Each structure stands twice: as structure tokens, then as C-alpha cells.
Amino acid sequence: MVNVVTTGVSVRPAGWIAAGRLRLAAFLVIAAFMIAGPVAEQAFGLRTPLLRSWTMFSGIGLGVIDASFAIRQPDGSLVPLDRFAMLGASHDGKLKRIEDRDELASIIMRLCEAAGQGADIRVSARQGTRDGWRIVHTDTANACAE
């Protein structure tokens, strides 16, 4: 058991008050530094590693492509195209996540090659940006003819 000895004195000595003021000044300076980081970036756009902005998950997922593929059948209908099956790739491999437009263009080219001359492949794709989704490819035209 812990023994605690206290005086119960309510009047604080002068030194204690001075220490309290110093501590309060230090508290305000540290708190101001804590606030300065996010204010600098989020209010004034100042990006510096010296200050923390606390912008959580603001960069994760940017650039990711949401894509769907379709191929025209001999009867003229469009059916969904499984890029993994067409390219003989694993569902958990590199083809799973398309990270930018160059990668998308490369996959389209490989799909067109695999489908053969005269293939009509339509691609709808949008890319994740800081402002939301941005359409980067529409299915209005044959992607193999571009």
C-alpha cells in the first residue's frame, strides 16, 4: 500500500505560481505548434515535412482505375470481357489492380492482340483523383481501333 503525505495547504507559494505561469506559457506554445501544422497545410496550402497536416488517407488509392471491358460478338452483341481469362493471368496477379492510365493502355493493347485482328473491344474506365472519379475512357468507340 502506498503512503501519501500531503499538507492540504490551499495557499500556493509564490514560486509555485511562477512555475505554473511558465508551464502555462509552455502549454500554449506547444498547443500552438500542434495547431500550426494542419492550419499551414489545410488552410494555407503550405506543405512541409516539418509540420504535420493530419490529412489521413488523403493519398491512398489515388490513380486507381475502375475499368470494365466488353467484346463484340460475331452476332453484333457486346458481352463482358474477362481480362484475366483472355490474357491467361491470375486474379490475384498484376492485372488485378490497374494503377494508372499507362497500365490501362498496355492492358487494352494486350487484349486487342489476344482477341486478334479486327476485334472490337469497348472499355469504360474512370480514375481515382483527389476530386473524385474522372472518366478516362468511354466505350463509345472500339479501343482496338484507337
Next chain:
Amino acid sequence: MLAPSEPAVGSAGWRLLRKRALRFADWAVNSEGSSRSSALIRIGIAMLFWSRWAGELLLYMHQSAIGLVLSANFFIATALLFIGYCSRAAAVWAGAVGLAMFYYFGHELGREPWTHHHTYLLAVAALLLALTPCGRSYSVDRYLAVTRAGRAGLPAPAEYGNLWGLRLIVVQLTVLYFFSAFDKTSYAFLSGARLEHIFLWYYAGSDYPALPGFHWLAMITAFAVVALEYGLAFGLPFRRTRRYLLLPGLAFHAVVYVTLPVYTFSATMALLYLAYVDADAVDKVIARLQGGGPIEPAGQGMS
């Protein structure tokens, strides 16, 4: 011309402002209480340092002079922090090591994962811990103090101290929650798009989930996350609202911890929640669990 009552109203407003400022100052730097919650945070922070970096900083991992210096400092500082020997100095040392990892090794030398939020949060938590009585409980410092007092025929020193370091941790967490929510208060996030990006990046890949209503789910989740973060920012510091927010806050961090690669961030946040809770209430719970009495606050005699 001023109405006769106006100066009185003005001075009443001034008095109210002054009263509130004094109350804030009292909360910020004059609160004293049990040192046990600070000690628990101290031990937890040391363990989080190890769980995040001990494997990466084993001596054979970086055999350059600077790598060895970093490893040696890391292990000595965190070991002292864990056992509580020269606890407050060890907290400064561990925090300085954390900041060196963040600024120098992370930003200057390009070790990118060390530039993440969790590194900075751990370093800052250690530094703020140095402003608490974290060595007065569960520590070698405590053992030595009790031994010294025993030899001198004095009662054991109180497990008690000024809690302004814990108050600064509360300010840090409030700032963190508020600006995290503020950054998300945008069309991109509240439309659910940013959560969809994150879900595709880590889980679905480039095939949008076929789940009906997925977009609405993302949007509702986005609103809930922002509302919760604002709530945690303004609600957790106050006893009246804290009781409703502690569990949602902990659940939120648990979900983030198991779904996204946030390293030690969630665990650090959960540990730092101890700073919100009244230190003497934590002490009473510990005393109840151990079957002993709580540490009595100043002015209430001996136990």
C-alpha cells in the same frame, strides 16, 4: 452615447471570459492526479515502439555507422522507457529517436514508411509523456524512490503528479481528429468516391464491386466517418459526451487497424485514450482490480 447598463454588461462579459480562461488554465496546467495512467501509457508506448521497429532495427539490419547508432539509441531509450528508469529522460530520448527516424531517416534519407503519421504520433506521444509523472508508478524509478524512503524512515512517495502532459496529449488528439475530419469535409470524400478508391486499391482491384448499393454504402460510411471524427474531436475531452464516444472511437480505430495498413497508428490512438480519462478514475479501477485502495489525492491524508 452609452446606455448606463452597457459598461456593466461589458465587464460581466469580461469576467465570464476571464473565468473561463482561468478554468482552462487550471485544467491545462494545474491538474494533479494519479501517475498510474501516465505509467501505463509509458509502458504501452515502449511496446508500440518495439512492435513497429524492433525487427527493422536489429543490429545486423543496417550495418552502417549511422544505422548502428540509431539501433543502439532506439533499443536503449525504449528499454529505459519500458522499465521506467530515469523515465522522463527516457521519454525525451525515445521521442527524439522517433523524430530522428521521421525527419532524418524518413524525409531526408527517403525511408518512406517512416514518414507516416504513426511514426510522428509515437514520437510526439513519447515527448509529451516526459511532461507527465510517468516514472512515479510501475517503474524502477518508483522502486528506487520507495527503497530510499524506506531507508530514511519516511513514507513512500506519492504516486501522484501534475498531469499537464496528459492534457497536451488531449489537445494533440483533438487537433488530429478535427483536422482529419476537416480534410475529409469535401465532395470527393463525402460522395463516397475516396472510400471507393481506397477499397479498390486494397481489396477489389480495378473491378468495381458488384454488390448492389455499394456506392450508397461508401457514401453513408464517408458521412459517418466524418461525423464521428468531428464528434471525437469535440466530444472526447468532455466527461458528459466522452461516455458515448469512447467505445465508438475505439471501435473505429479497431476497424481501421484490421482493414488498412496503418501500422501502430490505431493502437497508439487507443492507448492515448487513457489521457482523456480522469487519472484518479483509472487509479480506482486498477486498485479495484488489484484488491487495494486507490492513491489518495493531495489533501486527504494517508492511506
